[in-house]
Amino acid sequence: MIAELGLAALWLAAALALLQCVLAGLGLTQSRDDLLSGVRPVAVCQALLCALAFLCLILLFLRSDMSVLLVAMNSHSAKPWLYKFAGAWGNHEGSMLLWVTVMGVAGAGVALLERTLKRDTHMATLGAQALISLGFYAFLLFSSNPFERLAPPAADGQGLNPLLQDPGLAFHPPTLYFGYVGLSVAFSFAVGALVTRTVDAAFARAMRPWVLTAWVMLTIGIVAGSYWAYYELGWGGWWFWDPVENASLMPWLAATALLHSVTVLATRDALRAWTVMLAVIAFSMSMVGTFLVRSGILTSVHAFAVDPERGSFILALLAIYIGGALALFGARVGTVREGKQFEAMSRETWLVVNNLLLTVILGVVLIGTLYPLMTEAFGHKVSVGPPYFNRIAGPLALMLMLAMMAGPLTRWRRDKPGLVAERLIWPALAMAGIAAALGVASWGKIGLLPFLGLVVAGGVALGSIVPLGKRNLRRTPLFVWGMVIAHMGCAVSLAGMAADSAFTTEKLAAMKPGDNVEAAGWSVTFSSVAPVAGENWSAMQADMIAQRGGAEALLNPQNRFFSDPPTTTTESAILTRWDGQLYIVLGDALDDGRWQVRIWWKPFVTLIWLGGLMIAAGGVLTIIGRERRGWLLKLRKIHAGDWG
Amino acid sequence: MAKTGAMKSKHQRLILAIIALVAVVAAGLLAASALKDEAAYFYAPDDVKTKGVEPGKAIRLGGMVVAGSLKKAADGVTITFDVTDGKATVPATFTGIAPDLFREGSGVVAEGAFDETGTFVATELLAKHDERYMPRELEGMNYNAATHEMKADR
Numbered sequence: 001m002i003a004e005l006g007l008a009a010l011w012l013a014a015a016l017a018l019l020q021c022v023l024a025g026l027g028l029t030q031s032r033d034d035l036l037s038g039v040r041p042v043a044v045c046q047a048l049l050c051a052l053a054f055l056c057l058i059l060l061f062l063r064s065d066m067s068v069l070l071v072a073m074n075s076h077s078a079k080p081w082l083y084k085f086a087g088a089w090g091n092h093e094g095s096m097l098l099w100v101t102v103m104g105v106a107g108a109g110v111a112l113l114e115r116t117l118k119r120d121t122h123m124a125t126l127g128a129q130a131l132i133s134l135g136f137y138a139f140l141l142f143s144s145n146p147f148e149r150l151a152p153p154a155a156d157g158q159g160l161n162p163l164l165q166d167p168g169l170a171f172h173p174p175t176l177y178f179g180y181v182g183l184s185v186a187f188s189f190a191v192g193a194l195v196t197r198t199v200d201a202a203f204a205r206a207m208r209p210w211v212l213t214a215w216v217m218l219t220i221g222i223v224a225g226s227y228w229a230y231y232e233l234g235w236g237g238w239w240f241w242d243p244v245e246n247a248s249l250m251p252w253l254a255a256t257a258l259l260h261s262v263t264v265l266a267t268r269d270a271l272r273a274w275t276v277m278l279a280v281i282a283f284s285m286s287m288v289g290t291f292l293v294r295s296g297i298l299t300s301v302h303a304f305a306v307d308p309e310r311g312s313f314i315l316a317l318l319a320i321y322i323g324g325a326l327a328l329f330g331a332r333v334g335t336v337r338e339g340k341q342f343e344a345m346s347r348e349t350w351l352v353v354n355n356l357l358l359t360v361i362l363g364v365v366l367i368g369t370l371y372p373l374m375t376e377a378f379g380h381k382v383s384v385g386p387p388y389f390n391r392i393a394g395p396l397a398l399m400l401m402l403a404m405m406a407g408p409l410t411r412w413r414r415d416k417p418g419l420v421a422e423r424l425i426w427p428a429l430a431m432a433g434i435a436a437a438l439g440v441a442s443w444g445k446i447g448l449l450p451f452l453g454l455v456v457a458g459g460v461a462l463g464s465i466v467p468l469g470k471r472n473l474r475r476t477p478l479f480v481w482g483m484v485i486a487h488m489g490c491a492v493s494l495a496g497m498a499a500d501s502a503f504t505t506e507k508l509a510a511m512k513p514g515d516n517v518e519a520a521g522w523s524v525t526f527s528s529v530a531p532v533a534g535e536n537w538s539a540m541q542a543d544m545i546a547q548r549g550g551a552e553a554l555l556n557p558q559n560r561f562f563s564d565p566p567t568t569t570t571e572s573a574i575l576t577r578w579d580g581q582l583y584i585v586l587g588d589a590l591d592d593g594r595w596q597v598r599i600w601w602k603p604f605v606t607l608i609w610l611g612g613l614m615i616a617a618g619g620v621l622t623i624i625g626r627e628r629r630g631w632l633l634k635l636r637k638i639h640a641g642d643w644g
Numbered sequence: 645m646a647k648t649g650a651m652k653s654k655h656q657r658l659i660l661a662i663i664a665l666v667a668v669v670a671a672g673l674l675a676a677s678a679l680k681d682e683a684a685y686f687y688a689p690d691d692v693k694t695k696g697v698e699p700g701k702a703i704r705l706g707g708m709v710v711a712g713s714l715k716k717a718a719d720g721v722t723i724t725f726d727v728t729d730g731k732a733t734v735p736a737t738f739t740g741i742a743p744d745l746f747r748e749g750s751g752v753v754a755e756g757a758f759d760e761t762g763t764f765v766a767t768e769l770l771a772k773h774d775e776r777y778m779p780r781e782l783e784g785m786n787y788n789a790a791t792h793e794m795k796a797d798r
Binding site for chain 1: 656657660663664667668670671672674675678679681682683684685686702704716719720721739740741742755
C-alpha cells in the first residue's frame, strides 16, 4: 500500500508540475491574472506531494519491505535503523527522488517566500522551475521508478555497500543535493528574468539569498563529503580529484563566481548579462555532475548500479535544459541593457578577476574530468589524476586568493591604486615574514606549492580582517562579518591543505603485539588485537597506545567484515589534537602473527574542514544580515493580519 | 557628455567580453598543455609488451592478478605479484596496505611507473570496492584461475 501511495503521489506531483508550467505559460502570454493566481498554490501542493512520496520511500526502507525491488536490492533487515533510513537515498532511484523532492521544496519556497520580485518575473521563474522538475519526474517515473514491486518478495535484502554504512550518509547527500538543486532556483530566476526582460539590480537582490543558501548547502555538503572520504576510505587523503568529487566542485566554483557577480549586480547594477549567464552555468554544472555520477559513465562508489538507458535520458534532459537556456540567453541578451560603469581600479574589477579565475578553474576541471571520456570514445584509455589538477588549479587558486585579499580593501566604482597598496601593506609584510621564516626553517624540504600556500594563507588571513580595522565592530553590518569570516575561512582551509601536504609524516610497518614505532614525536605501541562484533559486522580490532610528551591515548583501528554484502573495510582510528591528527589504519594479518599498520601524523589537517565550515558560516551570516530586514517587515505584516 | 558615456559604455562591455574570451582560451590552452604532460595512459600488459613504456613514465596498468604469483616480502608491507591480460604478463611490486578486495585472480588497476628492470612499481592500487564496483578499464574481463586464461569481450 505504502509503495502504491508513494507512486500515486509522485504521478500527481508530476501532473501538478505540468499544470504549473501551463498556468504560468498561458497566464503570461495571455495576461490572464486568474491563471497566474493558481501558480503559487500549485507549486506548494506539488512540493507537498513530492515530499509525501519521499516519506513513503523512507517508511518502506525503515520497515524493510522486501516486496519493493529497491529495498530488496539495497537494504537488509539486520541493518541499524540509521542506515535503513539514510539508505533510502543511498541508491540511484532514491537519490533521484530526493533530487525532485528538493527541487519541489525549493520551488515552494520561491512561491511562498519571494516577495521582492516583480509578479511576472516571479511567475516565469516558477514556470521554469516546474519545467525543470517535469523532466526529472519523467526520468523517475519512466526509467527509475523507486516504488517498483518485486514478486515474489525477497527473503531478505542484498544490503547496502558497507562503505556507505556511516553516519556521513545521513548528512552528506542531502546537503549536497540541497546545494545542487538549490542552484536550479538561480537558473529559474535567470530564465524568468530573461523571459520578462527584467535583468536589473532588483532582480539580483531577489536572487541573492537563494544563491547564497544553495552555495552554503553545497559548501557544507562538500566539506562533509571530504571528511567522510578522509576517515572512511583509510587512504589518509581528503581530496582525490575523483570525477564525482569534481562533479560537486564544478557547481561550487560556478556558484561562488555567481554569488560574487550577483553582489556586483545588486550593489552596483553592473555585470548584468554575465550574472545571468553564470546562473545558467551553475545549475548546468549541477546537471552535468548528476549526469556524470548517475549515468554509469564513470565507475565509483557513487555510481551504484546503472544502465545505459538512464545515461541517455539524463543526457537528453541536459541537452534540452542547457541548450534551451543558452538559446533563450542568445535571443534575449541583446535586450539586457548595459550596466553601470566602473574604473579599472575598483572593487568591481577585482570581482571580475575573481569571476574570471573561478571560470578558468571551472573550465580546467571540466576539461580534465571529461577528457578521459572523450579519448575513450576514440579508443584510448586515459586517466587524468591529481598531477594534472594540482598543477593547474593550484597556481590559479593562489592567484584567486591574492585577488580575494585585495578586493575587499578596494572601494566600489573608483579607487586610487596608491591607497589600495597602502592598505595592503600589513598583509604583504605578513607574507614576506612567513616566506622568510619558512625559507630559513625548511628550504628544500617542502614543495613550492605548499610553501606558497602557507605564505598566501597568512597574507589572506590578515588581509581578511583589515576591512574591520576602521569600523566600529558593534555597528559593523552582519554581511560584512559574513564576508570577513568566509574569506578568513578560505585562508584557514588553505593553511590546512598546505600544512598537510608539506609536513605529513607517514610510517608503514608490520607490527606484532608489543611492538613500538616512532613517528613525528609520537610513540605508538601496538598492545593487542582482538575480535569485536557490531550489529551487522564483525571485526578485528587493535589496541594502539599513542604517547606524546607524557600524555597517552588509546586508538582502535579495525578491519571490519560485513556479511551482507560480503565485504571487508578498514576503519581508521583518528586522534585529534590541537596541532593535527594522528591517523592509524590496520591492514592485513601476516602469516607470522604480525599486522600491517599505517600511521600518519597530519599537522593542522583539521584546518581544512574548519575553514570550510567558516566559509559556510560566513554565508549564513551574510544571508541573515541581508535578509533580516525583509523578514522583520514580513513578521510585522503577519502580526497585522496581512498574509498577502 | 551623454554621447561619450554611451561610447565608453559600449567600450567597457567590449573590453570585458574580450577579457572573458581570452580567459576561456587561456583555460583551454593551459588544460591542453597540462593534459599532454600529466594524463596517465592506461596500459594492459600486452600493450606494454607491444608498444613499450619508458621507465619512470606514470601510467595505469590494468589486468588480473595471476593466481599463485602474490608474495609478501620480509618487511611485511611490500608485495610482489604478476599482472596479466591473458596475452602478456608483467611483474609488479607495491609497498603499502593493499585494498580490501585486492586478491589473486581478481582485477586490479595499478598506478605507478616501470623501473629500469621492467618491474612495475605501483604507488597506488585500485581494486574492486564490492561486487558491483569494477574499475572501468577492466569491464568485461574474466580470468580463469586454473588455466590463467583471460577472456576480454572487447
